Amino acid sequence: xxxxxxxTDLHVSIEDKExxxxxxxxxxxxxxHAIMGPNGGGKSTLAHVISGRPGYTVTxxxxxxxxxxxxxxxxxxxxxxxxxxAFQYPVEIPGVTNTTFLKTAVNAQRxxxxxxxxxxxxxxxxxxxxxxxxxxxxxxxxxPLNVGFSGGEKKRNEMLQMAVLAPKLAILDETxxxxxxxxxRIVAEGVNAQRAPDRSFLVITHYQRLLDYIVPDVVxxxxxxxxxETGGPDLAKQLEKTGYAEYxxxxx
Amino acid sequence: MNHISAAxxxxxxxxxxxxxxxxxxxxxxxxxxxxxxxxxxxxxxxxEAWRYTRLKDLESTSFGRAAPAVVAAAPxxxxxxxxxxxxxLVNGRYAEHLSxxxxxxxxxxxxxxxxxxxxxxxxxxxxxxxxxxxQAPMAALASAWLEDGAVLSVDAAVAVAPIVEVVALAVxxxxxxxxxRLLVRLGAGASLTLVETFTGPAEGVYAVNAVSEMVLGxxxxxxxxxxxxxxxxxxxxxxxxxxxxxxxxxEGFVLQLGGKTAxxxxxxKMVGAGGEAQLNGAYGVRGEAVCDTxxxxxxxxxxxxxxxxxxxxxxGRSKGxxxxxxxxxxxxxxxxxxxxxxxxxxxxxxxxxCKPELEIYADDVKCSHGATVGELDGDQLFYLQARxxxxxxxxxxxxxxxxxxxxxxxSDEAVRAAFAARxxxxxxxxxxxx
Ligand SMILES: Nc1ncnc2c1ncn2[C@@H]1O[C@H](COP(=O)(O)OP(=O)(O)OP(=O)(O)O)[C@@H](O)[C@H]1O
Ligand SMILES: [Mg+2]
Numbered sequence: 001x002x003x004x005x006x007x008t009d010l011h012v013s014i015e016d017k018e019x020x021x022x023x024x025x026x027x028x029x030x031x032x033h034a035i036m037g038p039n040g041g042g043k044s045t046l047a048h049v050i051s052g053r054p055g056y057t058v059t060x061x062x063x064x065x066x067x068x069x070x071x072x073x074x075x076x077x078x079x080x081x082x083x084x085x086a087f088q089y090p091v092e093i094p095g096v097t098n099t100t101f102l103k104t105a106v107n108a109q110r111x112x113x114x115x116x117x118x119x120x121x122x123x124x125x126x127x128x129x130x131x132x133x134x135x136x137x138x139x140x141x142x143x144p145l146n147v148g149f150s151g152g153e154k155k156r157n158e159m160l161q162m163a164v165l166a167p168k169l170a171i172l173d174e175t176x177x178x179x180x181x182x183x184x185r186i187v188a189e190g191v192n193a194q195r196a197p198d199r200s201f202l203v204i205t206h207y208q209r210l211l212d213y214i215v216p217d218v219v220x221x222x223x224x225x226x227x228x229e230t231g232g233p234d235l236a237k238q239l240e241k242t243g244y245a246e247y248x249x250x251x252x
Numbered sequence: 253m254n255h256i257s258a259a260x261x262x263x264x265x266x267x268x269x270x271x272x273x274x275x276x277x278x279x280x281x282x283x284x285x286x287x288x289x290x291x292x293x294x295x296x297x298x299x300e301a302w303r304y305t306r307l308k309d310l311e312s313t314s315f316g317r318a319a320p321a322v323v324a325a326a327p328x329x330x331x332x333x334x335x336x337x338x339x340x341l342v343n344g345r346y347a348e349h350l351s352x353x354x355x356x357x358x359x360x361x362x363x364x365x366x367x368x369x370x371x372x373x374x375x376x377x378x379x380x381x382x383x384x385x386x387q388a389p390m391a392a393l394a395s396a397w398l399e400d401g402a403v404l405s406v407d408a409a410v411a412v413a414p415i416v417e418v419v420a421l422a423v424x425x426x427x428x429x430x431x432x433r434l435l436v437r438l439g440a441g442a443s444l445t446l447v448e449t450f451t452g453p454a455e456g457v458y459a460v461n462a463v464s465e466m467v468l469g470x471x472x473x474x475x476x477x478x479x480x481x482x483x484x485x486x487x488x489x490x491x492x493x494x495x496x497x498x499x500x501x502x503e504g505f506v507l508q509l510g511g512k513t514a515x516x517x518x519x520x521k522m523v524g525a526g527g528e529a530q531l532n533g534a535y536g537v538r539g540e541a542v543c544d545t546x547x548x549x550x551x552x553x554x555x556x557x558x559x560x561x562x563x564x565x566x567x568g569r570s571k572g573x574x575x576x577x578x579x580x581x582x583x584x585x586x587x588x589x590x591x592x593x594x595x596x597x598x599x600x601x602x603x604x605x606c607k608p609e610l611e612i613y614a615d616d617v618k619c620s621h622g623a624t625v626g627e628l629d630g631d632q633l634f635y636l637q638a639r640x641x642x643x644x645x646x647x648x649x650x651x652x653x654x655x656x657x658x659x660x661x662x663s664d665e666a667v668r669a670a671f672a673a674r675x676x677x678x679x680x681x682x683x684x685x686x
Contacts, residue, residue: 051638054630079640091635095653101639104649109640144653161639 003066004028004200005050005169010061012042012049019045021225022061027169027218030197034211035204036236037222038244043204044088046222047173051085052078065169079105080112082168086158086175088204093145098157101145102127102164109165130163134190151178159190170194171202176210188213208240223247256294260314261393261429262286272399274368277376285395288385295389304573304605305515305544309427309487315459317397318343318430321423326350330451332479333673334666336417343422344430344462345400358410358442364401364433375403378435378467390489394431394461401433404446408439408469415445415666422452422460422486429459440469445664449479451510452486462490466502470524473501477667478533479674482510484541491517496556498524505662506533506562507671508543509678515544515573522549522556522587529558532661536678537570537602544573547591551584551617560591563658565651565679566602577609578619585616592622596654651679 005027012020020042027033035043049056050063052075063070070078093101107117118126131141134156146154155175162170172191176184191201191214203214211219211233219236221229221244228247229235269282294310295302309315323342331338339361340350346363355361367375385392406412420432438444446466452458460482468474474494482488488511496502506516520529529549537543549558564572574593595604608621628650636646655675662668 053634053638074643075634075637076640076642076646079638085638087635087638091629091631093632093635093650093653095656096649101636101649104645105636105639105641108642108645112640112642165639 002064004031005202006064007046007050008062010046010049010063011059012045013057013059014045014055018059019225020049023222023225023227025220025227027200027202029168029200031218032195032201032203032214032216033218033220034216034236035202035220035222036206036239038247041223042225043222044173047085047171047202047204050171051075051083076108077112080109084162084165084167084170086155086162086170086172088173088177090146090154090158092147094147096145097142098145099127099141102161105161106164127164130160133163133193134160135186136160152180152183155179156183156187159187163190163194166194168198169200169202171204173204174206176205176207184210185213208236211236221247254298256296256311258290258293258393261294262290262396265396269397272397273365275371277371277373278368278398281376281380282396282398285385285392285398289389289392289396292386292389292392301387301546301575304571304575304607305513305542307487307489307513309457309513310459313427313457315427315429318422318424318428318458320345323347323350323421323423326419326421330421330449331417331419332447332449332667332670334415334417334447334670336415336447339402339404339416339418341402341418341420341432343424343428344420344432346402356412356414358407359412359416360405362403364403364435365399367403368398375435378437378465380463380465388491390461391463391491394433394463397431398433399431401435403435403437405437406439406442406444409441410439411443412445415447415664417447417449419449419451420460420462422458422482424458425453425456427457427459429461432460432462434462434464436464436466436474438466438468438472438474441471442469443473445475445477445667447477447479447667449481450488450490451481452483454483455485456483457485458483459487460489464490464492466492466494468495468497468500468502470497471499472497474503475664476502476504477662477664477671478504478506478516479671480506480508480510480514480516481674482514484510484512484539486511486514488514488516490515491519493519495521495523496527496529498553499526500524502529502531503663504529504531505671506545507674508533508535508545509674511541511543513542515546517546517548519548520550520558522551522558522584523553525553525555527553527556530661531558532561532658534562534655534658534675535564535572536675537564537572538567540569542571542573544575546573546575547577549576549578549589551578551580551587551589554583554585554587556584557588558590559588561658561661562593563655564593564595564604565598565655566595566604567598569599569601571603571605573605575607575609576621578611580612580614580617580619582613584614587614587617589617589619590621594623595625596651597625597627648679652676
């Protein structure tokens with residue numbers, strides 16, 4: 001059984017328009033991969049397809065995680081396997097408090113894995129401890145999920161969910177966008193604190209700055225539905241200077 | 253179809269009504285009511301106030317008057333799961349042995365039958381809010397057979413601590429119509445939390461035609477919570493009326509979860525300056541059922557405020573109706589009247605009819621109405637699923653959130669929790685089905 005995330009020649013369309021045109025990528029446990037690339041290149045599409053968002057048609061290729069064919073699974077089953085997506089645009093859900101939501105999610109995942117429900121007091125302790133690390137005030141835990149949260153608060157709330165759910169693979173879709181300098185550091189520290197030999201990250205970002213804090217093992221460039229370049233941390237630094245002009249030809 | 257004959261419901265009326273309790277004035281009221289119902293016939297689509305809801309079972313099946321029934325004990329779960337003083341009506345008749353013995357100081361409960369027999373003119377005058385039978389055909393039918401019910405009175409300045417629940421229980425296994433009748437009188441400055449619960453056989457065909465009258469003294473405050481939990485083959489028609497006096501407070505909530513054809517109508521008259529009313533509600537309807545909530549709010553006095561929020565969840569081929577009429581009389585300046593209806597459709601085959609009506613004859617008013625119809629949000633569902641919450645639970649969570657927003661406006665904590673539990677049970681049946 002091959003560990004980690006393996007994406008092989010993935011082709012994805014939305015309403016007959018091909019968005020991903022053969023993406024191949026492997027993220028081993030414990031590694032941090034970054035994906036950069038121009039707007040509209042397909043980064044969020046890749047993240048959504050891996051996590052099971054409806055509305056995409058996979059026309060070819062495969063995605064496996066720890067040996068499971070995830071494309072055959074419901075989003076909640078993928079989550080129970082340990083996949084986590086920090087949304088580029090977190091969704092507001094009025095009438096469901098942050099705490100209720102997270103407690104339901106934690107227990108749903110535990111149930112799916114055949115584990116007992118978490119003790120409510122232990123859950124609250126865990127929640128408060130993680131919220132504190134992200135400098136999220138307690139009252140945000142009682143508020144309806146993401147409702148009225150500022151852009152930066154929503155992103156930090158995604159990180160709180162990640163910290164509490166402790167996934168095996170976290171995909172961060174532009175979690176750094178919209179964060180002020182301090183929040184960026186807090187989020188990056190949060191991610192670094194979670195780095196572990198059995199946990200990997202796929203960090204989608206437009207900015208080298210985040211990668212100064214979360215130093216990746218591998219950097220990919222995704223443009224026009226394809227991985228057009230793969231390299232080490234230096235690749236991100238080079239892109240900062242040259243932009244994506246070099247890959248523009250492939251976008252035709 | 254301009255007239256659906258009233259005859260089957262008034263068969264042998266003159267003769268049978270003669271055996272009912274009370275003297276000449278009561279008999280005159282019955283006769284006037286019967287004549288009004290005979291004139292109008294059964295309500296139908298050509299009648300504006302009944303445009304969306306046809307009482308199909310009443311048109312096709314002959315419903316006799318529900319007979320008196322002796323019930324040894326109220327079935328489990330008939331009442332609301334709250335600590336309460338209970339008044340039980342079985343097939344519309346006051347059942348003293350099922351009702352809570354001993355009442356809080358300042359509270360009296362009598363059977364309406366006894367009041368009619370004693371010739372209580374005050375009670376008789378309070379019934380039927382001036383007998384506007386021309387505007388209330390089904391209430392006219394109920395008064396044509398006026399026989400029994402409960403009369404609940406609270407002395408002036410008494411704040412009743414316990415919740416008082418009136419359970420209208422329908423029993424029997426033949427299609428029959430009962431007429432639960434309630435008269436509530438609050439003295440000046442009194443306050444009461446009242447629950448009206450309607451329930452009956454889960455599967456049996458029966459009809460309920462209820463009328464509740466609430467009379468408030470100056471500055472009185474009434475919390476009036478209605479739970480319509482009839483069986484799934486029932487026809488339920490109820491009319492509530494309340495005049496909110498000077499500085500009076502009315503907080504109403506109507507939760508409708510049962511019935512095959514159900515209509516609850518609430519009429520509020522804001523008759524005194526400084527009166528405030530909130531009238532909210534929620535409903536769940538599925539299968540082929542029809543659920544109608546109709547409100548008529550009259551701002552008669554200046555400086556009165558009314559606020560209405562209703563939310564419905566519809567599934568299957570069901571139909572939800574909300575008709576909200578707000579009338580502002582010429583002298584009713586500086587009033588506020590808001591209403592909002594939001595429906596959540598779980599099925600494309602379900603139907604919502606929403607009819608707000610504003611009639612304003614004063615010039616210094618703040619009135620608004622809004623209506624939305626939506627489906628469960630796919631982005632919200634995916635967000636929950638992506639965190640590991642299965643689709644059924646995620647849907648239930650979103651539906652609970654939708655309904656929860658309006659349930660949260662119930663100020664009595666115990667009733668709020670009990671109503672939420674009833675709504676949850678309805679939603680769980682929803683999830684289990686999928
Ligand atoms: N629901 C949709 N319907 C039609 N086209 C879509 C839809 N979702 C995405 N696309 C298109 O797919 C392409 C890839 O979009 P995607 O969001 O994956 O890009 P991205 O790399 O994440 O961009 P950004 O850096 O701006 O976030 C874009 O051209 C976009 O317009
Ligand atoms: Mg994107």
